[in-house]
Amino acid sequence: MSVRGLRNAHAGPFTVDVPRGECLVVAGMSGAGKSVLLRMIADLDPHQGLVALDGVACADMPAHQWRRRVLYLPAEPGWWSDIVLDHVSDDTATRALLDRLGLRESVLRTPVHRLSTGERQRLALVRGLLRGPCVLLLDEPCSALDDATTRKVEALLRDLKAQGLALVLVSHDQAQADRMADRRRYMTSGRFTEDAA
Secondary structure, eight states, rough: EEEEEEEEEEEEEEOEOTTOOOOEEEEEOSSSHHHHHHHHHOOOSSSSEEEETTTTEGGGHHHHHHHHEEEEEEESOSSOOOOOGSSSOOHHHHHHHHHTTTTOOOGGSOOOOSHHHHHHHHHHHHHHHTTOSSEEESSSTTTTOOOOHHHHHHHHHHHHTTTOEEEEOOOOOOHHHHOOOOOEEEEEEEEEEEEEE
């Protein structure tokens, strides 16, 4: 994925490349604009500049197709139904992801409002991965997880990265950044301020 001059009235311009099979970690204080960056890349917020995937610009692709390929997972996932099976199917692929992420199969029949924050975060990741994205934009995906469960999420993400998935990970966890990053950017007041390889 290639980002060139991406900006809006509140943040940017941003220029960065995230090749397939790599993870860009974006860090910075709360309110620095990290989520705004992810939402612009996902074409969810108005913006100027260029975002392209495999040489195809976001502007040249129908929005629903772009958002399927370049998938944004917010820190607090949204649910349009309290029934989990309205969001995911009860099939082999779903159960395999549940197992990888340490989720019991009974979550499929538990109302969303009865799941813990960490269970909802992982279930949102399952829901997103089942769509087969090329780029995953993750906003604090492990903020409600203990260390052992965080390591399960990271192991799955590393495996997907090895299969060619590109990741943009917003994280306040320095240890997680050290484990996951191929590239790093630090953000202050809506701008990249440091560039560490």
